[in-house]
Amino acid sequence: MNRSEIDEEFWNAAREGRLRLPRCPCCHAWWWYPLDTGPCHAAAYEWVEIPTTSLVFTRTDVQRAFVPGQAVPFTLALVIPGAAPVVRLVVRLGGEAAIGDSVDLKGVAETENGPVLVFGARSDQSSRPTST
């Protein structure tokens, strides 16, 4: 499987608000980020759709642009999909979600440097109190 196939499967689903992750067809191990061969040297992955609900593993507020022209501030986070707890996804985090909070996929931001997952607080949760 080449890079563009991985990108296409993953990002097409994400743009529709769905989370599809590659899994080894032999042992069913999640394989993220997928390399060209899986843990059992399988030639192909199976793509499995899972709920988008995830937990914030860690987060950081970015105050300085990584590249010229990048809009700041923004929050980067690693989130753990509830159905694939060995996976860490790099995302932009909206709102005030803290480490350990439950978040959902909100969409995909198309940036000059490529697509970025956007996660935010689950809509069925009340918003967190702010400290202002």
Ligand SMILES: [Zn+2]
């Ligand atoms: Zn396997």
